[in-house]
Structures are given as structure tokens and as C-alpha cells.
Amino acid sequence: MSTESDALSLAEAAARDWLAGLDTRSAGASASFDSLYARFDAPLPEQGQLATDVVASLIERAQGGLQGNAGGRFFGWVIGGVTPAALAADWLVSAWDQNAALYHVSPIASVIEQRTGEWLKQLFGLPGDSSFALTTGTQMAHATALAAARHRVLKTAGWDVEQDGLFGAPRVAVITGRNRHTSVDRAVRLLGFGQANLHIIDSQADTVSPDELDHALAAHGGPAIVVLNAADLNVGGCDPFATLIPIARRHDTWVHIDGAFGLFATVSSQQRHHVAGIELADSWSTDAHKWLNTPFDCGVMICRDAEAHRAAMTQSASYIAPGEGARDEIDWNPEWSRRARAIPIYAALSELGRAGVASIVDRCCAHCANIVAGIGALQGAEIIAPAQLNQGLLRFPVTGDDDAGDDRTEQVIAHVNASGEAFFSSTTWKGRKAMRVSLCNWRTGDDEVERAIAATKRALAAV
Numbered sequence: 001m002s003t004e005s006d007a008l009s010l011a012e013a014a015a016r017d018w019l020a021g022l023d024t025r026s027a028g029a030s031a032s033f034d035s036l037y038a039r040f041d042a043p044l045p046e047q048g049q050l051a052t053d054v055v056a057s058l059i060e061r062a063q064g065g066l067q068g069n070a071g072g073r074f075f076g077w078v079i080g081g082v083t084p085a086a087l088a089a090d091w092l093v094s095a096w097d098q099n100a101a102l103y104h105v106s107p108i109a110s111v112i113e114q115r116t117g118e119w120l121k122q123l124f125g126l127p128g129d130s131s132f133a134l135t136t137g138t139q140m141a142h143a144t145a146l147a148a149a150r151h152r153v154l155k156t157a158g159w160d161v162e163q164d165g166l167f168g169a170p171r172v173a174v175i176t177g178r179n180r181h182t183s184v185d186r187a188v189r190l191l192g193f194g195q196a197n198l199h200i201i202d203s204q205a206d207t208v209s210p211d212e213l214d215h216a217l218a219a220h221g222g223p224a225i226v227v228l229n230a231a232d233l234n235v236g237g238c239d240p241f242a243t244l245i246p247i248a249r250r251h252d253t254w255v256h257i258d259g260a261f262g263l264f265a266t267v268s269s270q271q272r273h274h275v276a277g278i279e280l281a282d283s284w285s286t287d288a289h290k291w292l293n294t295p296f297d298c299g300v301m302i303c304r305d306a307e308a309h310r311a312a313m314t315q316s317a318s319y320i321a322p323g324e325g326a327r328d329e330i331d332w333n334p335e336w337s338r339r340a341r342a343i344p345i346y347a348a349l350s351e352l353g354r355a356g357v358a359s360i361v362d363r364c365c366a367h368c369a370n371i372v373a374g375i376g377a378l379q380g381a382e383i384i385a386p387a388q389l390n391q392g393l394l395r396f397p398v399t400g401d402d403d404a405g406d407d408r409t410e411q412v413i414a415h416v417n418a419s420g421e422a423f424f425s426s427t428t429w430k431g432r433k434a435m436r437v438s439l440c441n442w443r444t445g446d447d448e449v450e451r452a453i454a455a456t457k458r459a460l461a462a463v
């Protein structure tokens with residue numbers, strides 16, 4: 001047992017060291033693929049090793065290969081960090097090793113999940129009698145929501161999809177905008193709709209236009225599901241829900257919202273206007289592991305139509321004892337055995353409260369605006385998209401040569417990232433390269449913003 005205790009102590013010391021170094025360490029991973037690969041290039045060991053040796057060796061060999069998104073100087077993708085209570089709770093989830101499949105398999109995981117779902121609905125202002133699922137991420141939240149939608153729209157069309165599958169069923173169109181996240185496409189494929197039935201509204205605007213949605217729904221005529229965006233991960237664009245959802249309703253469709261991070265705008269009185277009307281939808285996906293700053297993997301799906309949701313997901317097996325009115329998670333989730341991921345979400349919500357979540361959202365949006373404006377004011381920089389919510393785009397153009405501007409943009413980003421002072425990812429927006437500024441971390445403050453702007457200024461002078 002002392003080995004166990006020593007292994008945990010090693011892990012704790014390394015975790016403390018990692019967190020203590022977030023301000024000073026490189027904001028991005030620094031080791032090359034070759035060097036990382038070489039560290040692990042060994043056959044399966046025939047004999048085991050002491051746990052302490054395994055952990056010590058892992059800690060050593062991870063150096064340089066760890067991305068700095070737990071810290072406040074990481075502005076790549078839309079990732080987020082971890083709050084103290086969520087992190088500590090997540091350690092307990094592993095130590096307790098509960099299987100959050102059924103109430104009887106882990107009573108406490110079930111009860112905490114039940115409460116966490118209620119809190120999430122309250123946090124986002126969504127209907128109190130909605131059902132919910134806690135999934136690995138938004139990807140599987142989409143799959144769960146669209147399975148519920150598939151049940152409902154086909155049932156309305158007189159088809160039992162759980163029983164009869166999709167062969168011979170009425171064609172279901174999934175209608176969405178061009179700035180959707182590709183996880184929507186994969187959910188559509190997984191559920192058997194097929195990419196060919198994903199109708200992309202190719203609006204010139206960055207969001208779905210009411211006329212085009214109305215037209216697309218009328219043109220299809222049959223059962224349809226509409227997937228709207230809150231928000232897109234380049235420019236933070238939110239579809240105009242208050243206008244679009246009533247149109248979708250008139251056509252008797254299901255509306256699903258990709259709110260991976262944008263659903264959190266509902267929590268902030270300053271940002272809520274971006275997502276007005278979002279509560280009118282039928283289902284919503286979001287991630288606690290993004291703006292709520294829980295560890296991975298904490299996705300959330302909330303569904304107005306509990307009956308359709310349960311019908312799409314429920315599993316009954318002879319060895320399942322009924323849960324005495326308690327929640328059996330397998331009735332709502334696309335998984336059997338699963339991590340008790342409600343526990344870190346519960347911990348983060350308890351630690352922050354509604355006000356704390358709103359404060360993270362507001363701070364991230366303000367810091368995003370400051371970074372975009374600060375870098376945009378530098379000689380040689382151009383703002384492509386001013387900050388909206390926690391996203392914004394910049395570019396480092398070369399006069400009269402768009403390709404050279406693409407190269408320069410990539411070079412500036414690479415230079416900033418190599419400095420270790422900040423980390424940005426690049427993106428392609430309207431066919432051109434851009435620096436994406438994305439903020440999701442509770443740790444980002446004015447210092448981190450200043451360091452990012454200063455590092456970009458140095459990069460612009462150097463490339």
C-alpha cells in the first residue's frame with residue numbers, strides 16, 4: 001500500500017508543480033513529434049513495474065509535450081482550463097472509481113447527476129421539465145439530441161425509428177448554416193441520416209437568414225431538423241434565434257442548438273442579447289469543459305422533449321434493478337459504463353455560483369476584446385472580426401499579395417507560440433488565414449492580455 005500512497009504523492013506533487021508553473025512556463029507544447037514519439041517507442045513490457053516508477057517516468061516523459069491550456073495565456077481553439085474545486089473533485093472521481101451507469105451501481109453518482117442537471121437548466125434559463133444527458137462532449141451531446149429529434153420527427157411522420165431503423169423511412173433533412181461545427185456533420189453521419197441529407201444554407205451572411213431557412217424548409221417539405229449555432233468558433237456569431245425558431249416551428253420541425261460555448265452567454269446580463277430566443281429551441285448541446293472550466297470530458301445535452309429523449313436512449317436489461325425514482329443514467333445517455341462526470345460539474349457550479357460563472361464569461365469577453373483591439377492597433381496587423389463574445393480574428397496582411405499575407409499570418413502566430421508567452425491557433429476564414437483569439441479560461445487576466453499583445457508586437461518586428 002505504501003507504493004500506492006507514494007504514487008499518489010508523486011502525482012500530487014507533479015500536479016502542484018504544473019499549476020504553480022502556469023505563469024512562467026511556455027504557453028504551448030514545445031517538444032517535437034519525433035522527440036515525444038521516441039520517448040514512448042518501446043514494445044509492451046513483459047513484466048510490470050512499480051507504480052511509483054511508472055508515475056515518475058510518465059511525469060518526466062510528458063515534459064514539453066503538454067499544452068498550456070490550463071493556464072491563462074492559452075488562446076487557441078476553444079478549450080478552457082480547470083477551476084480548483086472541479087480539479088480536486090475530478091481526482092476524487094478517479095479515486096472513488098464509480099460507474100455512473102445506474103443508481104444502484106453508484107447511488108451517489110446518480111444523485112449528484114440529478115442535481116447537476118437541475119442546476120444546469122437553472123443556470124441557462126431552460127425549461128425546468130427538460131431532460132438532460134451528461135456526455136463526453138458536445139459531439140456526443142449532438143448525437144444524443146439528434147437521436148431524440150429523429151425519434152420525434154419520424155414518429156410524427158408515422159415511423160418508429162427505434163424499431164424499424166431508417167431503411168425505408170421518410171427522408172429527414174437536417175438543415176444548418178455554413179459556419180456550423182463539423183461535429184454536427186459527424187452526428188448526422190453516426191445517426192444514419194447521411195451527409196447528403198445535411199442541407200447547408202449557404203447564406204452570404206455569417207449567420208442563417210430567416211428567408212433562406214423558410215425557403216429551405218418549404219423546399220424540403222418532409223420531416224426536418226434545424227441545427228443552429230451559438231456561437232461559431234471563429235467570429236462568435238450566433239444565429240438570430242428569436243426570428244428563426246418561430247419559422248422552424250411553423251414548419252413543425254425540431255430545433256437543436258450547438259451551444260458548445262455560446263450557451264454560456266445566457267448567464268451574463270452583458271452577453272445575453274447575443275442569444276436572445278435560444279430558450280425556444282427543442283434541444284441544446286454545451287460543454288462544461290469549455291466555459292465552465294471543468295476537466296475533460298464533460299458535455300451536456302438538455303432536451304425539452306423528455307419523452308423523445310428517453311425513447312431514443314433507454315436501455316432495459318433483465319439484471320437492472322429499478323432505481324426507486326432515482327435517475328438511471330443509462331436511460332438518457334449514449335453510454336453504459338461511464339465516468340461520474342457530474343461530480344466535477346457539480347463542484348464547479350458550487351464553487352462559482354451563478355455570479356461566478358457570469359464573471360468568467362464577462363471577463364473572457366472583455367479580455368478577448370482587449371487582445372483583439374490591442375493586437376489590431378499594432379503596425380502591420382488587421383482586425384478581421386472584432387471580438388464578439390469570446391472570439392475574434394486578426395490577420396497580418398501583405399499589401400497586394402493575399403498569399404504572402406497568409407504566410408505572414410502563419411509566421412507571426414508561429415513566432416508568438418515559439419516565444420512561449422502566449423499560444424494562438426490559426427484558422428481559415430473566408431478562404432484566408434487568420435489568427436484566432438479565443439478565451440475560455442478563468443485564469444486569464446490583464447497581465448496575460450498584456451503579455452500576448454507584447455509577444456505579438458515582438459513577432460511582427462521579427463518576421
Ligand SMILES: *Cc1c(COP(=O)(O)O)cnc(C)c1O
Nearest residue numbers: 078137138139181183233260287
Ligand atoms: C468545441 C465545439 C464542439 C465540439 O465539442 P466537443 O466537446 O469537442 O465534442 C462543437 N461545436 C462548437 C461550436 C464547439 O466550439
